Amino acid sequence: MFDPAAEHPYPDSHRPDAPPAPHPLLAPVLGLLGTWRGRGEGGYPTLDGDFAYGQEVVFSHDGRPFLRYEARAWLLDAEDAPLRPAARESGWWRLQPDGRVEALITQPTGIAEIAVGQAGKGTVDLSTHDVALTPTAKEVTATRRRYTLADDATLTFAFDLAAVGRPLQHHLSASLRRTQ
Numbered sequence: 001m002f003d004p005a006a007e008h009p010y011p012d013s014h015r016p017d018a019p020p021a022p023h024p025l026l027a028p029v030l031g032l033l034g035t036w037r038g039r040g041e042g043g044y045p046t047l048d049g050d051f052a053y054g055q056e057v058v059f060s061h062d063g064r065p066f067l068r069y070e071a072r073a074w075l076l077d078a079e080d081a082p083l084r085p086a087a088r089e090s091g092w093w094r095l096q097p098d099g100r101v102e103a104l105i106t107q108p109t110g111i112a113e114i115a116v117g118q119a120g121k122g123t124v125d126l127s128t129h130d131v132a133l134t135p136t137a138k139e140v141t142a143t144r145r146r147y148t149l150a151d152d153a154t155l156t157f158a159f160d161l162a163a164v165g166r167p168l169q170h171h172l173s174a175s176l177r178r179t180q
C-alpha cells in the first residue's frame, strides 16, 4: 500500500560524495554542488544608481544528468543590512557531452530563458538561446551568466543583460562562499 507520508525515495544530493552517485556527465560541474552565499554589486544605465545585494545559490542533482539550480537575492543598505527581497530564479542545467550545457531558467518577473554554453576548468559560461516573456514582463532580449570557481570555497558570478532597449552589458557581479 502506498504511504503518502513516506520520505521521498529519491532526494536531491548537494554533495558529490553523497548518494546518489552523480551522473558522469555532471563531472565538469561537480564543484558547484551545494549552497553558496555572498554579496554582490549591480547596476544598469536605466536605474538611478548602483546597488549592493546578497545572494544565495543552490545546486543539487538526483543522479540524472542535470543540475537543479535555484538563486535568491535581496538588496542591502549602506550597512549591508537586508532591505527587501530582490530577484529570484530557478531552473535546470542539462549537461551534454564535452561539457556543453543547456539551461532552462524562469523568474517570477515573467521571464523564461533558455541559455546554452560550456562548463569546464571551474567555469560555466551561459548565453541566451531564447527568451520568452509573459505579457507584462519587462523586455529582456539577452543575458550572459559566468560562474567561476576561484577556489574550492569561492564562486564568482557575473551577469550581463540586454533589456529595455539597451545592448548586452553588466548588470550584476558577486562573490559567493560555500556554506555547506
Ligand code: HEM
Pocket: 042, 044, 046, 047, 051, 053, 055, 072, 073, 074, 075, 086, 087, 088, 089, 111, 138, 139, 140, 143, 161, 163, 164, 171, 172
Ligand atoms: C541577483 C539578482 C538580481 C538583482 C539583485 C537585481 C536587481 C535589480 C534592481 C535593484 C533593479 C531595479 C528595479 C528594482 O528595484 O527592482 C533591477 C532591474 C531590472 N533587472 Fe535585475 N536583478 C537581478 C537579476 C536580474 C535578472 C536575472 C534579470 C533578467 C534575466 C534582470 C533583469 C532586470 C530588468 C529587465 C530590470 C528593469 C530595468 C529597467 O526597467 O530599467 N535582473 N534589477
